[in-house]
Amino acid sequence: MSLFTSLVCALSFFSLSLFQLTSAFPVVNHPGTKNDLIITHNNTINATTPAGLAFAPDSQPASYLKLALVNYLNSNNVKAYVTGLNANNQLVFLGQNGQFYYPSTTSGTPVPLSDADISIPLGPKGSTTSATIPGYLSASRVWFSDGSLKFYVVGTPHGPGLVEPAAVNPNDPNAATNYGFAELTWIQAGGLFADISFVDFVGLPLGIKMTTTDGTPTQQALGLPGNAVQSVCNELKSQSQRDGQPWGDTCVYTPSGSLIRVLAPNAYLSQKNTAFSGYFDAYVKQVFQHYSTTPLTINTQAAAGNVQCTANANSMTITCNGDNRSYGAPSAADIFGCNSGPFAIQGGDNAVHYAVVPRLCAAFNRGTFLLNGGNTQPSLPPSSYYQSSPANFYSKAVHKFEWNGLGYAFSYDDVSPTEQQNVAGVVASGNPGTLTLLVGGYDQA
Structure with a gap:
């Protein structure tokens, strides 16, 4: 959503x-x-x-x-x-x-x-x-x-x-x-x-x-x-050839064989819940390991300001100052959907948690955690998004063909540095x- x-x-x-x-x-x-x-x-x-x-x-x-x-x-x-x-x-x-x-x-x-x-x-x-x-x-x-x-x-x-x-x-x-x-x-x-x-x-x-x-x-x-629809489908089929993931399978056809739309990976997972299994696992481990020794800063762009977070590579959790809950390791479904696992909002969550969730999920979708400057989220420009694998390549394809790259392609696409244009x-x-x-x-x- x-x-x-x-x-x-x-x-x-x-x-x-x-x-x-x-x-x-x-x-x-x-x-x-x-x-x-x-x-x-x-x-x-x-x-x-x-x-x-x-x-x-x-x-x-x-x-x-x-x-x-x-x-x-x-x-x-x-x-x-x-x-x-x-x-x-x-x-x-x-x-x-x-x-x-x-x-x-x-x-x-x-x-x-x-x-x-x-x-x-x-x-x-x-x-x-x-x-x-x-x-x-x-x-x-x-x-x-x-x-x-x-x-x-x-x-x-x-x-x-x-x-x-x-x-x-x-x-x-x-x-x-x-x-x-x-x-x-x-x-x-x-x-x-x-x-x-x-x-x-x-x-x-x-x-x-x-x-x-x-x-x-x-x-x-x-x-x-x-x-x-055809352009995005072609792009995702090419991505499948590069990494072996079912990006091209998200293309949807009518009974007559006409291409009618392309599903986002979170929507495709509701039909085939084993798709993209393990896709982000190695990257998630790298992120948690990296931020167990390097401070992670979440710019809440709200009253809480910059919030400092630390990862524990053993328990695979991220804890942020002032946040009422910690964050476990997300699956591919959690990352693509941004509303399950560690990214599910619960009753009683505080303002810090509400601000941290979209910024963490956006960074996983865009693959920006391990880039130079990725220790502050959000801080990097759109030109740095989706530059390495794994990432949400459906979102990358949608933005590639949009006018000026503008329009929601995943739930928290409105996350952006204050000084940068909002790509949503x-x-x-x-x-x-x-x-x-x-x-x-x-x-x-």
């Missing part, structure tokens, strides 16, 4: 095990029905308020957030879907009429939503479709697809839960549909934060641009070109004007 998806809660009452692939690779998707849905915290949004319950009117911004949806895809069937939680934590879609649509059900099994209620059709290639978001919105995604996407809603003890498309499920009802999403949170206290996310997969290429009403310059992260490509303002979302590739304009 990236900057905003940490707001999403699990549907803990709906227990389904992740599908473990046993067939030969590459991955071939076969779209299923609602009976094939896999519901996890990664593809659900839970309302904390039943849709029909009466409340005071939503907190209203002084002006609505303007969206410009630009189609660069050579298709007349592109659609957008805006999902999220309103100011009352009610589950909403942005309807074609510019008003929030409130899906609701008490059913314990997923109920499909009508595309006519939740989709915003885009015009042909080269066209711009205007829309407005009529109230504050959090945990929001703006989905784009070539064709219709299937969304489902299911009853929870606290209100309706939205089941979103899941790229990690080869039998998801949307498995053969080309799609992607941007993320945004627009709240009164902080303004607008938005990004394009390739944390879980590369699919339909997207880009983002934002103007403001306070005279500050336009911010943009134009994302990936039109041929990004987040756009943010307390005074947003128009948020422009580009679909189909920035090079197709």
